[in-house]
Amino acid sequence: MTEAHDGHQHPGIDGDDGQTYYARRAQAIEALLVAKGICTTGEVQLAMEQVEAxxxxxxxxxxxxxxxxxxxxxxxxxxxxxxxxxxxxxxxxxxxxxxxxxxxxxxxxxxxxxxxxxxxxxxxxxxxxxxxxxxxxxxxxxxxxxxxxxxxxxxxxxxxxxxxxxxxxxxxxxxxxxxxxxxxxxxxxxxxxxxxxxxxxxxxxxxxxxxxxxx
Amino acid sequence: MPKPHDRGSWPTDEPIDRDEHPHADWELRVHALHQVLGRKGLRRTDELRRAIESLDSDTYQSLSYYERWTAALEILVVEKGILSTEEIDQKMADLASVGR
The missing domain is CATH 3.90.330.10 (Nitrile hydratase alpha /Thiocyanate hydrolase gamma)
Known part of the structure; x- marks a missing residue:
């Protein structure tokens, strides 16, 4: 067991926006990393383009x-x-x-x-x-x-x-x-x-x- | 029994499902985030592997590929003290309330 998976409920789909728990979790992590200056949205965007290229x-x-x-x-x-x-x-x-x-x-x-x-x-x-x-x-x-x-x-x-x-x-x-x-x-x-x-x-x-x- | 990621020769006759799903935007973003952190020296491929392999068997088998990558991302940023679980919980709640 890891801390991240201890004691959390992981509902599959959130009724509001149709996004899964992990999609929303990932969005929160990215927002925090950007807010703390660990990385920029531009860097993530560029990496996405490179992966797709x-x-x-x-x-x-x-x-x-x-x-x-x-x-x-x-x-x-x-x-x-x-x-x-x-x-x-x-x-x-x-x-x-x-x-x-x-x-x-x-x-x-x-x-x-x-x-x-x-x-x-x-x-x-x-x-x-x-x-x-x-x-x-x-x-x-x-x-x-x-x-x-x-x-x-x-x-x-x-x-x-x-x-x-x-x-x-x-x-x-x-x-x-x-x-x-x-x-x-x-x-x-x-x-x-x-x-x-x-x-x-x-x-x-x-x-x-x-x-x-x-x- | 080997750990759940160690898949070689697990007894199964399950046919290989060759359908390919189009990647969702969030899946690509998670992939990209791992790469960006890698370039900054904040994450190595071996760490991603180790974090994924630390998932318990039920979690490992129930999550999709990029869900595992997301779980691993959280494990690594928390472990390195970059973010805390509480912060991520709070941010998730904030984003949900903004979306309403």
Missing amino acids: RSPADGARVVAHAWVDAGFKTRLLSDPIPALAELGYALAETTTQLEVVENTDEVHHLVVCTLCSCYPSTLLGRPPDWYKSLAYRSRAVADPRGVMREFGLNVAEEVKVRVLDSTADLRYLVLPRRPAGTEGLSEEELAKLVTRDCMIGVTDALSPVSMASSA
Whole structure:
């Protein structure tokens, strides 16, 4: 038990404004922090915009570049922080380490954070709800092939599955396999095949054929 | 039994719900507040984790993701002496009366 949760009643919804207890609690904390000069509303606003500015399009750009530039791919896999800086992504501003893992015909990587929701947000934005769900966190390590089947991916028996459990200090990005039949595509066209889910490892990258049929 | 946050291999066959809810403004604000405090050296990711992990099992499992972040935010600012629980209670009451 913590002091903050001792002896308080936590009604779900306040009848007056439809806001939940915690939404109103958060509003009170922010108002006090601003009133005491700990932070400003402008700083909170800016941080909100920065959080919203990141999306899987950033990761997709990195993956597509790795597919077309073998030198970059080697650098990305061996020492990702300086490699990402080449593309303008400054991960050095945090202390978080990143590892990029390559899916091949021999090994398929799946990323989870069993303890919470650690995720390479600089490249993928905020994690999807399911990544944070208790079901995914429990099952990704116990039955990764079953989890991937739920996402529509059947990993062949002979392919080894490696599950990577992220921490606050070490995050993982999956470099998916480049789909067949994409030899003639430009880097921008390739990036469109790179979904958020394939960079977590629950799916493969889209094939140009599946793109065409879903369009 | 492991603590409730330590989820790896908990026995469950629950299917993974892939619906994604749009984030409410307050959820994004809580996320941003944590980041702002982090930049000022007032909060580290490990502290956020530790605060969330200190929630008792029922609380942990009944709260949504950003509700846990809010609970953790309160734990940390109170622990560091930046705010008191009483102040937060009072501010909440004030904001509610303004809204009426």
